[in-house]
Structure formats: C-alpha cells, structure tokens
Amino acid sequence: MLEIAGLRAGYGPIEILHGVDLAVAAGEVVALLGSNGAGKSTLNNTVSGLLRPVAGSIAFDGAAIAGWPSMRIVARGLVQVPEGRRVFPNLTVRDNLALGSYRRGGAARARNLERVAAIFPRLKERWRQLAGTLSGGEQQMLAIGRGLMGEPRLLILDEPSLGLSPLLVEEMFALIGRLNADGLAILLVEQNVVQSLAVAHRAYVLENGRIALSGKAADLAQDPGLRKSYLGH
CATH class of the missing domain: 3.40.50.300 (P-loop containing nucleotide triphosphate hydrolases)
Structure with a gap:
C-alpha cells in the first residue's frame, strides 16, 4: 500500500x-x-x-x-494524526471531528460521527465541549477520531x-x-x-x-x- x-x-x-x-x-x-x-x-x-x-x-x-x-x-x-494532537481548541469536539471529513468522507459524515462516538464514548459525553478544555488523553482520542473521520x-x-x-x-x-x-x-x-x-x-x-x-x-x-x-x- x-x-x-x-x-x-x-x-x-x-x-x-x-x-x-x-x-x-x-x-x-x-x-x-x-x-x-x-x-x-x-x-x-x-x-x-x-x-x-x-x-x-x-x-x-x-x-x-x-x-x-x-x-x-x-x-x-492517506491520513496522518500528527504529534502533539493539534486539535482546534476553540471549536467543539463535534466540530473538530467534522473537520476531519473536509477532504474525504464528507458523504458519510453522520455515520462516521456515530462510529467515532462508539469507539470513544468519552468524546460523545463531551460533544459540545470546547476541545481546548479536554484532558491530554481526551485530546489524543479526538485527534485520532478526527483522522478516522477521513475514512483512511x-x-x-x-x-x-x-x-x-x-x-x-x-x-x-x-x-x-x-x-x-x-x-x-x-x-x-x-x-x-x-x-x-x-x-x-x-x-x-x-x-x-x-x-x-x-x-x-x-x-x-x-x-x-x-x-x-x-x-x-
């Protein structure tokens, strides 16, 4: 590949x-x-x-x-989840995830949001929370979830x-x-x-x-x- x-x-x-x-x-x-x-x-x-x-x-x-x-x-x-998480701190968890489908996966955005929520239940609990207020571990989950939104x-x-x-x-x-x-x-x-x-x-x-x-x-x-x-x- x-x-x-x-x-x-x-x-x-x-x-x-x-x-x-x-x-x-x-x-x-x-x-x-x-x-x-x-x-x-x-x-x-x-x-x-x-x-x-x-x-x-x-x-x-x-x-x-x-x-x-x-x-x-x-x-x-081919999607990279960069070192240091690089989330958008002033956007919500859900909006950060949605941006992951900007170039790829947009047609299945709703389905992929459900998939990421199933993989990371903690993110679902914080759907409307600003990403900058998450813990380090939660930000890492968010970064990986955002990568998955692009259907890599x-x-x-x-x-x-x-x-x-x-x-x-x-x-x-x-x-x-x-x-x-x-x-x-x-x-x-x-x-x-x-x-x-x-x-x-x-x-x-x-x-x-x-x-x-x-x-x-x-x-x-x-x-x-x-x-x-x-x-x-």
Whole structure:
C-alpha cells in the first residue's frame, strides 16, 4: 500500500533523511521506532505532502505521490494524526471531528460521527465541549477520531502515546490493535518500543535519518542491539 524508496528530505540545506526505504502492506501495523531527532516526523511530513522530498520515491496505492499537495494525498486515503494532537481548541469536539471529513468522507459524515462516538464514548459525553478544555488523553482520542473521520486507507499515528498516563497508554495501544483488526493499515511512529513491537507486524528502527534495523516485530523485540539501545538490557 505504501512504498518508500531512497527517500531523502530535510529543511532547506539541512538533510534529515538519508535514503530511507520503508513499506506498509494492506492490513499491516508497521512500527517506525526511533529516539527524538532521528527523523521520524520528517518522514511523516514528507509522506503526507507537508515537505517536498529532495530525492527518492513515495508510492501509495500504486500512485507516485512524492511532491503532491497534502490535500490531494488525504483525498486518496492517506491520513496522518500528527504529534502533539493539534486539535482546534476553540471549536467543539463535534466540530473538530467534522473537520476531519473536509477532504474525504464528507458523504458519510453522520455515520462516521456515530462510529467515532462508539469507539470513544468519552468524546460523545463531551460533544459540545470546547476541545481546548479536554484532558491530554481526551485530546489524543479526538485527534485520532478526527483522522478516522477521513475514512483512511492508511493511518499514520505520530507518537500517539506521548504524554499519556500509563493506563491511557495501555488503552491507546489496545485501540490500535482494534482498529487494525477491522482492517485498517497503520504506520505507528513511536518511541515506546516495547508496546509498539507488541502490536506491530513489522518494524523499522530509524537512527540519524537512516534505517538501522528492520524486520518482523517479534524478531526485533529479541534483537540484542535494539534491546541494549532502547530497553537498557
């Protein structure tokens, strides 16, 4: 579904990604792991059309999308839930969700609102509350719900567990598993190595703009280099 080859990208003269290869098949959860500054968000933003690549190719569902505007990429079904939630604080929960269907999914907006309400009952309870008054965990639910409103064929989740309590982190990864069980392909971009590998089918480790490790998630969980670098043993 998504195939990235030789991707080089950055900001002005500063190159952040140095020839990244990565793929996500239909129905997969693929984890992209790495520490702060490894280049994860740069990769997300390049794939999503917010940055133009310097070199390399990005194919989504058979179409070469490198350099496409972000709105065209979203309309095709590749939707990113950005790091930091990025909700509209002065709009209600319901209006934030409705905006998720601006480019895609508008015809089924009412049905998708019901679906998101079923997935996140807490959001339904706060339907007319301003998004800026929600807790951090609720804002993360809202951000994911807004992404689902666009009927994604591939959902990119950028650091969905960041800043959440341990209990909410457990809920977040359980949710990712349920969404995938319904057939949604997910690129999970995370620093939480243990739980990401538990929910993913395959994984890549990004270090200094390059893929350092890749393979089946279960195999990487046992990799001594990864365990030493990220798990401390």
